Amino acid sequence: MSKPLSKTRLELIEAAGRLSQLVGRPRTIGQIFGLLYLSPRALTLDEIAELLEISKASASTGTRQLLALQAIRQVWKPGDRKDFLEAEPELREVVRGVYQLFFAPKLTKTRGRIDLLLETLDGDRKSGAIDDEEYRFCRDRLLQMSNLQGKVEKVLPLAEKFL
Amino acid sequence: MSKPLSKTRLELIEAAGRLSQLVGRPRTIGQIFGLLYLSPRALTLDEIAELLEISKASASTGTRQLLALQAIRQVWKPGDRKDFLEAEPELREVVRGVYQLFFAPKLTKTRGRIDLLLETLDGDRKSGAIDDEEYRFCRDRLLQMSNLQGKVEKVLPLAEKFL
DNA sequence: CGGAACGTTCAGTTCGGATTGAACGAATAC
DNA sequence: GTATTCGTTCAATCCGAACTGAACGTTCCG
Numbered sequence: 521m522s523k524p525l526s527k528t529r530l531e532l533i534e535a536a537g538r539l540s541q542l543v544g545r546p547r548t549i550g551q552i553f554g555l556l557y558l559s560p561r562a563l564t565l566d567e568i569a570e571l572l573e574i575s576k577a578s579a580s581t582g583t584r585q586l587l588a589l590q591a592i593r594q595v596w597k598p599g600d601r602k603d604f605l606e607a608e609p610e611l612r613e614v615v616r617g618v619y620q621l622f623f624a625p626k627l628t629k630t631r632g633r634i635d636l637l638l639e640t641l642d643g644d645r646k647s648g649a650i651d652d653e654e655y656r657f658c659r660d661r662l663l664q665m666s667n668l669q670g671k672v673e674k675v676l677p678l679a680e681k682f683l
Numbered sequence: 684m685s686k687p688l689s690k691t692r693l694e695l696i697e698a699a700g701r702l703s704q705l706v707g708r709p710r711t712i713g714q715i716f717g718l719l720y721l722s723p724r725a726l727t728l729d730e731i732a733e734l735l736e737i738s739k740a741s742a743s744t745g746t747r748q749l750l751a752l753q754a755i756r757q758v759w760k761p762g763d764r765k766d767f768l769e770a771e772p773e774l775r776e777v778v779r780g781v782y783q784l785f786f787a788p789k790l791t792k793t794r795g796r797i798d799l800l801l802e803t804l805d806g807d808r809k810s811g812a813i814d815d816e817e818y819r820f821c822r823d824r825l826l827q828m829s830n831l832q833g834k835v836e837k838v839l840p841l842a843e844k845f846l
Numbered sequence: 847c848g849g850a851a852c853g854t855t856c857a858g859t860t861c862g863g864a865t866t867g868a869a870c871g872a873a874t875a876c
Numbered sequence: 877g878t879a880t881t882c883g884t885t886c887a888a889t890c891c892g893a894a895c896t897g898a899a900c901g902t903t904c905c906g
Contacts, residue, residue, distance in 0.1 A: 526812045528804045528821060535796050542789055544707030546894060560820045565853070575896045580854060601852060601904065609824075611831045626705055633698050641691045649689045657723045658691060661772075668774045671846050679842040683834050709864060728883070738866050743884060764874070764882060 525571060529558045533572070543618075548574060552582045553591055553607060553614075562595045562604035590617040612683050619680060627673055634666045688734060692721045696735070706781075711737060715745045716754055716770060716777075725758045725767035753780040775846050782843060790836055797829045 525533070533554040540550025551572055556563060563571075569579040583605055586592040591614045595604040608614050641662065645655045688696070696717040703713025714735055719726060726734070732742040746768055749755040754777045758767040771777050804825065808818045 526807045526817075528800055528807050528813075531796075531800055531803060532825075535793065535800075539793060542707060542786075544705060557824055558821050560817050577897075578895055611827055615831070623705075630698065630702060633694075637691055637694055637698075640694060644689045644691050650691075654689075654723050658721050661720055662695075664774055668778070668846060675842050675845050679838050682838045683831060740867075741865055766883075
């Protein structure tokens with residue numbers, strides 16, 4: 521039973537949770553990070569679970585995801601078997617991690633998908649599923665997608681440099 | 684009963700649906716846009732519903748959201764009461780719309796939230812909920828958030844220019 | 847050796863947003 | 877006027893991801 525959270529921390533936790541949902545991630549992830557980011561000292565799994573009123577299982581999976589994104593770190597304290605967790609203080613690093621380890625892979629996957637589609641399109645034409653006009657139309661649009669996709673993959677990492 | 688979709692279109696629809704989920708939007712939205720983007724002619728609500736095998740209600744709400752994002756347009760054909768829908772051909776415009784009309788508002792909202800938190804923090808100190816050390820720590824972190832937030836709001840619109 | 851303290855895993859449940867069917871209003875056709 | 881054809885709305889349902897409790901493996905302590 522630790523002392524209750526200050527209003528500031530409660531509100532940040534709420535906001536972080538919403539932000540997390542905004543980019544399509546579970547709310548808990550954001551809440552955990554929010555909690556740790558305003559925490560002067562590293563916290564244990566049990567403390568996180570208790571303070572956020574979530575199960576230890578949720579806290580465990582949540583922290584592991586955040587660790588994978590390099591948004592939080594583990595700190596071992598000598599003579600204590602518990603894992604202590606603290607937020608990465610440099611927010612730029614957090615953004616970078618989320619992009620590089622979560623979004624970037626899916627983006628490149630999308631690229632491969634589009635290339636594949638161009639082949640499928642050839643197949644569709646040869647099998648007579650589409651006429652020549654539709655073929656040209658679709659081909660044109662797929663190329664536009666490929667084009668944009670390439671630019672996005674170039675611009676985003678660049679943009680990150682300016683943060 | 685219209686003719687079935689080609690393999691290419693089916694696959695793009697699937698991919699677009701996933702992409703939509705990736706950024707936290709309903710899958711249907713992406714599917715509808717995918718369908719229209721590879722459609723040589725504008726489609727009606729009923730055609731969309733039939734081709735995607737979704738209810739007309741879903742098609743209606745989905746298209747209205749896409750219209751709000753300016754990702755698709757309505758086309759009126761003389762002598763036909765139906766609304767015909769077509770995808771915005773310029774993908775940059777679609778990206779711009781999604782950012783400006785969906786993400787940007789939430790970002791500025793976040794900004795306001797952070798500013799509010801700084802005030803809440805002062806309150807917390809005065810009420811004795813936190814000590815001076817924690818106050819300084821939290822204040823520092825909130826300022827960092829505010830800083831990053833500002834940069835993001837500046838960089839993103841800029842990045843869009845390079846697409 | 848127990849046994850306690852951890853973190854993890856996994857089957858089952860919960861919950862919220864997406865989807866639907868039905869009812870509706872508006873606009874046209876008859 | 878009444879009947880159709882549209883698109884929209886809204887309460888009810890559905891579905892999948894998120895969350896949970898309980899069981900587990902491991903490590904450490906006595």
